[in-house]
Amino acid sequence: MPTNVTPPPQGPWGDKPPAPPDLDQLFNDSFSKFQGFLPGGSFLNFFWLLLLILLGFTAWTSVYTIPSDSVAIVKRFGKYAREVPPGLHFKLPFGIESATTVPVKRQLKQEFGFTTSGAQDPFQNSLNHDEQRETQMVTGDLNAALVEWVVQYRILDPVKFLFEVREPSETLRYVSESVMREVVGDRTVDEVITIGRQEIESQALVKMQTLSTKYTMGISIDQVQLKNINPPKPVQESFNEVNQAQQEKEKLINEARRDYNKIIPLALGEKDQRIREADGYRLKRINEAEGDIARFDALLVQYVKAPEVTLRRIYIETMQQVLPQVHSKIIIDKSTSSILPLLNLEQSNKMLKIGEKR
Template identity: 70%
Template sequence: MASQSNSEDSRDSPATQLNELIKSGWQGLKQSRPGGNFKGKIALAVLMLIGVAGWSAYYTVPSDSVAVVQRFGKYLGEVPPGLHFKLPLGIDVVTIVPVKRQLKQEFGFATLGATDLHQSPRPQDRTRETQMVTGDLNAALVEWVVQYRISDPFNFLFEVREPGATLRAVAESVMREVVGDRTVDEVITIGRQEIETESLTKMQRLASKYAMGISIDQVQLKNINPPQPVQESFNEVNQAQQEKEKLINEARRDYNKVIPLAQGEKDQRIREADGYRLKRINEAEGDVARFNALLAEYNKAPEVTLRRIYLETMQAVMPGIRAKIIVDEKAGGVLPLLNLDAQTGERP
């Protein structure tokens, strides 16, 4: 049903009707005799001319585009989207420019089904475009995409003869320059974002300098690989680097685990030592102050102070003695009175 409706639409289209009209007119001219009605031939030719003029007098501009109109090759202006009319029979020439559509160019690879002739490289140029020399004199295969828009239709059509091919040459030149300023490790691993940013800036600067009427939106790197003969060796180097990074990370993990613990123990011992130091200093200062106070009182009354100190000392010492033996100073001897056998089992 869909194919049938499409065929009916194609039969009802103005182009099909015009072709049928022209075909029937030519058949009428061929079938007429040389001596036939001359006015009929003129009328038929005029009718055909009117049909061709009417068919070529209108055009439609898509919603994402504008139309650039030229009259006898002279630029007239831009026409917005919609249905418009122009002078027929090639007097006005209309060129549709997709100003709101994001276009792209691919380097080193091709997307199937692309309609833009400049979007994908020619098959013989794909390998050549990707081969680049880095700053450390190594080789790399770089594939990338440039996404852009047409910002100025006049410059895009008339300032540069082939803007698509020119943009392709500019993009390749800039990418080779940027890649040539970096090492192969930077190009393949950590330097991708810097390469994209720097390439975008330089491409836009050249596009503005050449008045190409193009605004570059994005430069995106796709696949970056070393050449095939050194692919295996390069993979081994990458594996060794990854193993090195793994060991470094494990060592840092152990370091972060042990060092803070040791730091904490060190700080704890330092604080304990400071506390013990302050304790000893305070105790010593307290003993000194106590001794000085006793010395001042002793100087005031030596006998009284001496007796008080003696009594206080005895009061502190005597409770700790289990057995107490008091001997009179006037006693002549202690052996007859002291039961040594009974006291041998006791400890003072």
């Protein structure tokens, strides 16, 4: 029976692939080459190797670099020795001196009630990973609110920051939470959610800085910023409905004030105009009456002197006022017994106007 024999693997040009290297042989060859660089026998070789390792470890534990936004606090056997600026520096090796980097030029922050991904500071977020507990607060009117906020701070004195308070970042979280609960507890839930946010931030900033100075933590609070403030979830829908009703109320009040400011000044202006017109009409009538009285008195004096002449003059002046208002005028001679001989003044005026146009 024919048997299937698997041919040995070949390379791309038909040759056999190289065998894998022997690791033991490779290690022995490398160690032999390393011994060739060392003078003396095997004991001296071990001594020089140990000395080389010791020098490398000494250099590794002696040289350190400080970033540009930080300083280093060097401790000798755990006691403060000196403060080192940014750059490349040396210290005593083998743990005699240790350097702790403190970012004095960087703005740090702590978040309460939420978490930012990628945070390198372990104290930036909640310590016990219970963000809900941090945000639960009771307001001054015995209502509950979920308050989220951020504290931004800087390290002013690295020596106090490291040696005066144990775990200063953790202490700052406790101080911030205590102060925020105190400030929120002095206000109503409406003030916390709406109009009192800026005042809460300012007051919390002052109190946090006061406690930080009292505890000699060596930090400066730059800003306290409130984020989301919501009622508890079981009553959140009802609270939103109340807020919408209040907003609708404010909207209607503003619209009424707008209409009031639009209509009332216009009415007041019309009122003043009517009053001024009435005063003008009153003065006009008074002046006309006084003028008529003066005219009548002057006419009476002339009438006493010459009654017939004055009567004729009054008659003529009256006709001058009356006749222009009469459109059709017919003048009849009183001595005529019939109505045929008459003078049509209306027709005469039309003929005169036609003649003038021609």
